[in-house]
Amino acid sequence: MIDKLNAIKARFKEVSELIVQPEIISDMKQYIKLNKEYKDLDPIVKTINNYIKVLDNISEAKDILKNEKDSELLDLAKMDLDESSDLKNQLEADIKILLIPKDPDDSKNAVVEIRAGAGGDEASIFAGDLFRMYTKFIDSQKWTQELMDVSEGVSGGFKEIVFSVSGADVYGVLKYESGVHRVQRVPQTETQGRVHTSAASVVVLPEVEDFDIELNESDIKKETYCSSGPGGQSVNTTYSAVRLTHVPTGVVAQCQDQKSQIKNYAKALKVLRSRIYDIELKKRNDEIAGQRKTMVKTGDRSDKIRTYNYPQGRVTDHRIGLTLYSLSEIVDGDITKLVEELKIAENAERLKSG
Numbered sequence: 001m002i003d004k005l006n007a008i009k010a011r012f013k014e015v016s017e018l019i020v021q022p023e024i025i026s027d028m029k030q031y032i033k034l035n036k037e038y039k040d041l042d043p044i045v046k047t048i049n050n051y052i053k054v055l056d057n058i059s060e061a062k063d064i065l066k067n068e069k070d071s072e073l074l075d076l077a078k079m080d081l082d083e084s085s086d087l088k089n090q091l092e093a094d095i096k097i098l099l100i101p102k103d104p105d106d107s108k109n110a111v112v113e114i115r116a117g118a119g120g121d122e123a124s125i126f127a128g129d130l131f132r133m134y135t136k137f138i139d140s141q142k143w144t145q146e147l148m149d150v151s152e153g154v155s156g157g158f159k160e161i162v163f164s165v166s167g168a169d170v171y172g173v174l175k176y177e178s179g180v181h182r183v184q185r186v187p188q189t190e191t192q193g194r195v196h197t198s199a200a201s202v203v204v205l206p207e208v209e210d211f212d213i214e215l216n217e218s219d220i221k222k223e224t225y226c227s228s229g230p231g232g233q234s235v236n237t238t239y240s241a242v243r244l245t246h247v248p249t250g251v252v253a254q255c256q257d258q259k260s261q262i263k264n265y266a267k268a269l270k271v272l273r274s275r276i277y278d279i280e281l282k283k284r285n286d287e288i289a290g291q292r293k294t295m296v297k298t299g300d301r302s303d304k305i306r307t308y309n310y311p312q313g314r315v316t317d318h319r320i321g322l323t324l325y326s327l328s329e330i331v332d333g334d335i336t337k338l339v340e341e342l343k344i345a346e347n348a349e350r351l352k353s354g
Contacts, residue, residue: 105206106172119198124153136333143167179305
Protein backbone atom coordinates (compact mmCIF):
# COMPACT_ATOMS: atom_id res chain seq x y z
CA MET A 1 0.00 0.00 0.00
CA ILE A 2 2.86 2.39 0.84
CA ASP A 3 4.27 1.98 -2.70
CA LYS A 4 0.89 2.99 -4.15
CA LEU A 5 0.65 6.01 -1.84
CA ASN A 6 4.19 7.10 -2.72
CA ALA A 7 3.31 6.84 -6.43
CA ILE A 8 0.33 9.16 -5.85
CA LYS A 9 2.60 11.65 -4.03
CA ALA A 10 5.09 11.50 -6.91
CA ARG A 11 2.33 12.17 -9.45
CA PHE A 12 1.07 15.12 -7.38
CA LYS A 13 4.59 16.59 -7.34
CA GLU A 14 4.82 16.10 -11.12
CA VAL A 15 1.45 17.77 -11.76
CA SER A 16 2.38 20.65 -9.42
CA GLU A 17 5.44 21.33 -11.54
CA LEU A 18 3.63 20.93 -14.86
CA ILE A 19 0.81 23.42 -14.23
CA VAL A 20 3.22 26.33 -13.82
CA GLN A 21 5.01 25.68 -17.11
CA PRO A 22 4.27 28.29 -19.84
CA GLU A 23 3.58 25.71 -22.57
CA ILE A 24 0.94 24.04 -20.36
CA ILE A 25 -0.67 27.35 -19.38
CA SER A 26 -0.95 28.30 -23.06
CA ASP A 27 -2.73 25.01 -23.86
CA MET A 28 -6.11 25.64 -22.22
CA LYS A 29 -7.41 22.08 -22.63
CA GLN A 30 -4.29 20.56 -21.08
CA TYR A 31 -4.12 23.20 -18.35
CA ILE A 32 -7.73 22.63 -17.25
CA LYS A 33 -7.19 18.86 -17.25
CA LEU A 34 -4.02 19.08 -15.12
CA ASN A 35 -5.51 21.72 -12.81
CA LYS A 36 -8.47 19.41 -12.14
CA GLU A 37 -6.07 16.52 -11.44
CA TYR A 38 -4.15 18.76 -9.01
CA LYS A 39 -7.35 19.65 -7.13
CA ASP A 40 -8.41 15.98 -7.00
CA LEU A 41 -5.01 14.80 -5.73
CA ASP A 42 -4.50 17.57 -3.16
CA PRO A 43 -6.85 16.19 -0.41
CA ILE A 44 -5.57 12.64 -1.04
CA VAL A 45 -1.93 13.70 -0.63
CA LYS A 46 -2.73 15.65 2.57
CA THR A 47 -4.38 12.53 4.02
CA ILE A 48 -1.46 10.36 2.89
CA ASN A 49 1.01 12.72 4.62
CA ASN A 50 -1.03 12.49 7.84
CA TYR A 51 -1.10 8.70 7.48
CA ILE A 52 2.70 8.49 7.07
CA LYS A 53 3.18 10.68 10.18
CA VAL A 54 0.91 8.35 12.15
CA LEU A 55 2.88 5.31 10.96
CA ASP A 56 6.07 7.04 12.15
CA ASN A 57 4.43 7.73 15.53
CA ILE A 58 3.42 4.07 15.86
CA SER A 59 6.95 2.93 15.00
CA GLU A 60 8.46 5.36 17.52
CA ALA A 61 6.01 4.33 20.28
CA LYS A 62 6.76 0.63 19.69
CA ASP A 63 10.47 1.33 19.83
CA ILE A 64 10.07 3.11 23.20
CA LEU A 65 7.98 0.23 24.58
CA LYS A 66 10.64 -2.23 23.50
CA ASN A 67 13.73 -0.41 24.78
CA GLU A 68 12.70 2.09 27.46
CA LYS A 69 12.69 1.34 31.23
CA ASP A 70 11.13 4.57 32.57
CA SER A 71 7.56 3.72 33.67
CA GLU A 72 6.20 7.24 33.01
CA LEU A 73 7.65 7.24 29.49
CA LEU A 74 6.27 3.74 28.90
CA ASP A 75 2.76 4.90 29.93
CA LEU A 76 2.96 7.85 27.56
CA ALA A 77 4.20 5.62 24.73
CA LYS A 78 1.35 3.12 25.29
CA MET A 79 -1.21 5.95 25.26
CA ASP A 80 0.32 7.36 22.07
CA LEU A 81 0.32 3.91 20.46
CA ASP A 82 -3.39 3.39 21.23
CA GLU A 83 -4.35 6.84 19.87
CA SER A 84 -2.17 6.47 16.78
CA SER A 85 -3.53 2.98 16.05
CA ASP A 86 -7.12 4.28 16.13
CA LEU A 87 -6.14 7.21 13.91
CA LYS A 88 -4.33 4.84 11.52
CA ASN A 89 -7.52 2.78 11.06
CA GLN A 90 -9.58 5.93 10.44
CA LEU A 91 -7.08 7.33 7.92
CA GLU A 92 -6.92 4.00 6.08
CA ALA A 93 -10.72 4.09 5.73
CA ASP A 94 -10.55 7.72 4.54
CA ILE A 95 -7.87 6.86 1.97
CA LYS A 96 -9.97 3.98 0.60
CA ILE A 97 -12.84 6.40 0.01
CA LEU A 98 -10.55 9.06 -1.49
CA LEU A 99 -9.01 6.51 -3.87
CA ILE A 100 -12.39 5.56 -5.37
CA PRO A 101 -12.15 6.82 -8.98
CA LYS A 102 -14.13 10.05 -9.24
CA ASP A 103 -16.71 10.68 -11.91
CA PRO A 104 -14.81 13.04 -14.25
CA ASP A 105 -17.98 15.08 -14.68
CA ASP A 106 -18.57 15.71 -10.96
CA SER A 107 -16.71 19.02 -10.98
CA LYS A 108 -18.71 20.37 -13.93
CA ASN A 109 -21.56 22.85 -13.85
CA ALA A 110 -25.01 21.45 -14.65
CA VAL A 111 -28.08 21.98 -16.79
CA VAL A 112 -31.29 21.02 -14.97
CA GLU A 113 -34.57 20.23 -16.72
CA ILE A 114 -37.85 19.85 -14.81
CA ARG A 115 -40.97 18.65 -16.63
CA ALA A 116 -44.52 18.13 -15.37
CA GLY A 117 -45.61 14.49 -15.71
CA ALA A 118 -48.86 12.70 -14.93
CA GLY A 119 -51.35 14.70 -12.90
CA GLY A 120 -52.47 17.60 -15.07
CA ASP A 121 -52.36 21.08 -13.51
CA GLU A 122 -51.21 19.64 -10.17
CA ALA A 123 -48.14 18.15 -11.88
CA SER A 124 -47.22 21.60 -13.22
CA ILE A 125 -47.66 23.10 -9.75
CA PHE A 126 -45.43 20.34 -8.33
CA ALA A 127 -42.79 21.06 -11.01
CA GLY A 128 -42.88 24.65 -9.76
CA ASP A 129 -42.40 23.42 -6.18
CA LEU A 130 -39.36 21.39 -7.24
CA PHE A 131 -37.91 24.43 -9.03
CA ARG A 132 -38.38 26.51 -5.85
CA MET A 133 -36.77 23.73 -3.77
CA TYR A 134 -33.70 23.62 -6.02
CA THR A 135 -33.48 27.42 -6.19
CA LYS A 136 -33.32 27.63 -2.38
CA PHE A 137 -30.76 24.82 -2.23
CA ILE A 138 -28.64 26.52 -4.92
CA ASP A 139 -28.74 29.78 -2.95
CA SER A 140 -27.63 27.96 0.21
CA GLN A 141 -24.64 26.52 -1.68
CA LYS A 142 -23.66 29.99 -3.00
CA TRP A 143 -23.99 28.69 -6.56
CA THR A 144 -25.26 30.73 -9.53
CA GLN A 145 -28.47 29.91 -11.37
CA GLU A 146 -29.49 31.08 -14.83
CA LEU A 147 -32.82 30.47 -16.58
CA MET A 148 -32.57 28.87 -20.04
CA ASP A 149 -36.13 28.10 -21.14
CA VAL A 150 -39.56 28.05 -19.54
CA SER A 151 -43.10 26.97 -20.37
CA GLU A 152 -45.53 28.00 -17.63
CA GLY A 153 -48.48 25.94 -16.44
CA VAL A 154 -52.04 27.16 -16.88
CA SER A 155 -52.78 27.09 -13.13
CA GLY A 156 -49.27 27.93 -11.95
CA GLY A 157 -45.94 26.18 -11.86
CA PHE A 158 -44.32 24.95 -15.07
CA LYS A 159 -44.99 22.48 -17.84
CA GLU A 160 -41.23 22.63 -18.36
CA ILE A 161 -38.35 24.70 -17.05
CA VAL A 162 -34.66 24.49 -17.95
CA PHE A 163 -31.89 26.28 -16.07
CA SER A 164 -28.12 26.12 -15.63
CA VAL A 165 -26.25 26.02 -12.32
CA SER A 166 -22.63 27.15 -11.90
CA GLY A 167 -20.34 26.63 -8.94
CA ALA A 168 -18.04 24.12 -7.23
CA ASP A 169 -18.85 20.44 -7.91
CA VAL A 170 -22.42 21.25 -8.98
CA TYR A 171 -23.00 18.18 -11.14
CA GLY A 172 -21.47 15.89 -8.50
CA VAL A 173 -24.21 16.99 -6.08
CA LEU A 174 -27.24 17.55 -8.32
CA LYS A 175 -26.81 14.37 -10.43
CA TYR A 176 -28.63 12.43 -7.67
CA GLU A 177 -31.82 14.36 -8.49
CA SER A 178 -32.30 12.81 -11.95
CA GLY A 179 -35.44 10.70 -12.14
CA VAL A 180 -39.17 10.85 -11.47
CA HIS A 181 -40.29 12.71 -8.34
CA ARG A 182 -43.77 11.88 -7.06
CA VAL A 183 -46.02 13.95 -4.80
CA GLN A 184 -49.00 12.74 -2.74
CA ARG A 185 -51.24 15.52 -1.46
CA VAL A 186 -54.64 17.16 -1.75
CA PRO A 187 -54.49 19.42 -4.84
CA GLN A 188 -55.67 23.02 -4.62
CA THR A 189 -58.38 22.17 -7.15
CA GLU A 190 -59.70 19.16 -5.18
CA THR A 191 -63.04 19.90 -3.50
CA GLN A 192 -63.54 16.49 -1.84
CA GLY A 193 -60.28 16.60 0.11
CA ARG A 194 -58.92 13.48 -1.58
CA VAL A 195 -55.20 12.83 -1.83
CA HIS A 196 -53.93 12.68 -5.41
CA THR A 197 -50.62 11.43 -6.80
CA SER A 198 -48.81 13.56 -9.38
CA ALA A 199 -45.33 13.42 -10.82
CA ALA A 200 -42.58 15.52 -12.39
CA SER A 201 -39.35 14.38 -13.99
CA VAL A 202 -35.95 15.92 -13.31
CA VAL A 203 -32.99 15.56 -15.66
CA VAL A 204 -29.55 16.81 -14.60
CA LEU A 205 -26.94 17.07 -17.36
CA PRO A 206 -23.24 17.92 -16.99
CA GLU A 207 -22.57 21.25 -18.69
CA VAL A 208 -19.80 20.65 -21.21
CA GLU A 209 -17.20 22.94 -22.75
CA ASP A 210 -16.44 23.36 -26.43
CA PHE A 211 -13.50 20.98 -26.18
CA ASP A 212 -15.56 18.28 -24.41
CA ILE A 213 -17.66 17.71 -27.50
CA GLU A 214 -17.21 19.09 -30.98
CA LEU A 215 -20.27 20.15 -32.97
CA ASN A 216 -20.16 20.96 -36.66
CA GLU A 217 -22.20 24.05 -37.51
CA SER A 218 -23.36 22.32 -40.69
CA ASP A 219 -25.06 19.67 -38.52
CA ILE A 220 -27.13 22.25 -36.62
CA LYS A 221 -30.45 23.51 -37.94
CA LYS A 222 -31.38 26.91 -36.50
CA GLU A 223 -34.95 28.26 -36.26
CA THR A 224 -36.13 31.54 -34.76
CA TYR A 225 -39.58 32.44 -33.46
CA CYS A 226 -41.35 34.90 -31.17
CA SER A 227 -41.11 34.26 -27.44
CA SER A 228 -44.45 33.42 -25.86
CA GLY A 229 -45.95 33.45 -22.38
CA PRO A 230 -48.61 31.28 -20.68
CA GLY A 231 -51.35 30.02 -22.99
CA GLY A 232 -49.40 31.02 -26.09
CA GLN A 233 -49.73 34.74 -25.36
CA SER A 234 -47.07 36.63 -27.33
CA VAL A 235 -44.69 38.55 -25.11
CA ASN A 236 -42.17 39.47 -27.79
CA THR A 237 -42.87 40.65 -31.31
CA THR A 238 -39.29 40.04 -32.49
CA TYR A 239 -37.89 36.68 -33.52
CA SER A 240 -35.53 36.42 -30.56
CA ALA A 241 -36.37 32.86 -29.43
CA VAL A 242 -34.08 30.19 -30.85
CA ARG A 243 -34.59 26.48 -31.52
CA LEU A 244 -31.60 24.35 -32.49
CA THR A 245 -31.78 20.83 -33.92
CA HIS A 246 -28.74 18.58 -34.18
CA VAL A 247 -29.63 16.80 -37.41
CA PRO A 248 -27.49 13.61 -36.95
CA THR A 249 -29.03 12.79 -33.55
CA GLY A 250 -32.36 14.64 -33.71
CA VAL A 251 -31.59 16.32 -30.37
CA VAL A 252 -33.41 19.65 -29.94
CA ALA A 253 -32.72 22.59 -27.61
CA GLN A 254 -34.40 25.96 -27.42
CA CYS A 255 -34.17 29.18 -25.45
CA GLN A 256 -36.49 32.19 -25.26
CA ASP A 257 -35.43 33.70 -21.96
CA GLN A 258 -33.42 36.61 -23.36
CA LYS A 259 -34.60 39.45 -25.61
CA SER A 260 -31.39 39.04 -27.61
CA GLN A 261 -31.37 36.33 -30.28
CA ILE A 262 -27.57 36.04 -29.93
CA LYS A 263 -27.83 35.36 -26.17
CA ASN A 264 -30.64 32.86 -26.71
CA TYR A 265 -28.56 31.10 -29.37
CA ALA A 266 -25.59 30.81 -26.99
CA LYS A 267 -27.79 29.39 -24.23
CA ALA A 268 -29.56 26.95 -26.56
CA LEU A 269 -26.18 25.78 -27.89
CA LYS A 270 -25.04 25.11 -24.30
CA VAL A 271 -28.10 22.93 -23.66
CA LEU A 272 -27.75 21.17 -27.03
CA ARG A 273 -24.12 20.34 -26.35
CA SER A 274 -24.98 18.98 -22.88
CA ARG A 275 -27.82 16.82 -24.22
CA ILE A 276 -25.63 15.30 -26.95
CA TYR A 277 -22.83 14.68 -24.45
CA ASP A 278 -25.36 13.03 -22.15
CA ILE A 279 -26.28 10.50 -24.87
CA GLU A 280 -22.66 9.34 -24.94
CA LEU A 281 -22.50 9.47 -21.14
CA LYS A 282 -25.56 7.22 -20.87
CA LYS A 283 -24.04 4.66 -23.24
CA ARG A 284 -20.93 4.57 -21.07
CA ASN A 285 -22.84 4.36 -17.82
CA ASP A 286 -25.31 1.71 -19.02
CA GLU A 287 -22.40 -0.73 -19.09
CA ILE A 288 -21.96 -0.47 -15.31
CA ALA A 289 -25.46 0.62 -14.22
CA GLY A 290 -26.41 -2.84 -13.01
CA GLN A 291 -23.46 -2.98 -10.65
CA ARG A 292 -24.53 -0.19 -8.32
CA LYS A 293 -28.15 0.54 -7.55
CA THR A 294 -27.37 4.01 -6.18
CA MET A 295 -25.81 5.25 -9.42
CA VAL A 296 -29.02 7.14 -10.05
CA LYS A 297 -27.69 9.23 -12.89
CA THR A 298 -27.11 6.08 -14.93
CA GLY A 299 -30.55 4.63 -14.38
CA ASP A 300 -33.68 4.85 -16.45
CA ARG A 301 -35.10 8.34 -16.11
CA SER A 302 -38.57 6.85 -15.91
CA ASP A 303 -37.56 5.34 -12.57
CA LYS A 304 -39.45 6.69 -9.57
CA ILE A 305 -36.72 7.92 -7.23
CA ARG A 306 -38.51 9.92 -4.54
CA THR A 307 -41.96 10.45 -3.03
CA TYR A 308 -43.08 13.58 -1.17
CA ASN A 309 -46.04 12.60 1.03
CA TYR A 310 -47.73 15.70 2.45
CA PRO A 311 -50.41 14.08 4.69
CA GLN A 312 -47.69 12.21 6.63
CA GLY A 313 -45.02 14.92 6.31
CA ARG A 314 -42.46 12.48 4.95
CA VAL A 315 -40.06 12.16 2.03
CA THR A 316 -38.89 8.74 0.88
CA ASP A 317 -35.94 8.12 -1.42
CA HIS A 318 -36.69 4.73 -2.97
CA ARG A 319 -33.14 4.04 -4.20
CA ILE A 320 -31.74 3.57 -0.70
CA GLY A 321 -34.97 3.10 1.26
CA LEU A 322 -34.45 6.32 3.23
CA THR A 323 -37.47 8.03 4.81
CA LEU A 324 -37.18 11.44 6.47
CA TYR A 325 -40.02 13.09 8.39
CA SER A 326 -38.91 16.59 7.50
CA LEU A 327 -40.92 17.32 4.35
CA SER A 328 -41.38 21.04 5.01
CA GLU A 329 -37.63 21.58 5.43
CA ILE A 330 -36.80 19.51 2.34
CA VAL A 331 -39.25 21.26 0.01
CA ASP A 332 -37.87 24.51 1.43
CA GLY A 333 -34.49 23.61 -0.05
CA ASP A 334 -32.75 21.53 2.63
CA ILE A 335 -31.89 18.43 0.57
CA THR A 336 -28.37 18.07 2.03
CA LYS A 337 -29.21 14.98 4.13
CA LEU A 338 -30.66 13.19 1.09
CA VAL A 339 -27.59 13.96 -1.04
CA GLU A 340 -25.16 12.93 1.71
CA GLU A 341 -26.91 9.59 2.31
CA LEU A 342 -26.95 8.84 -1.44
CA LYS A 343 -23.22 9.62 -1.66
CA ILE A 344 -22.47 7.34 1.29
CA ALA A 345 -24.54 4.52 -0.21
CA GLU A 346 -22.89 4.89 -3.60
CA ASN A 347 -19.39 4.93 -2.12
CA ALA A 348 -20.20 1.78 -0.16
CA GLU A 349 -21.40 0.07 -3.35
CA ARG A 350 -18.32 1.19 -5.26
CA LEU A 351 -15.98 -0.08 -2.53
CA LYS A 352 -17.85 -3.40 -2.54
CA SER A 353 -17.57 -3.75 -6.31
CA GLY A 354 -13.84 -3.03 -6.13
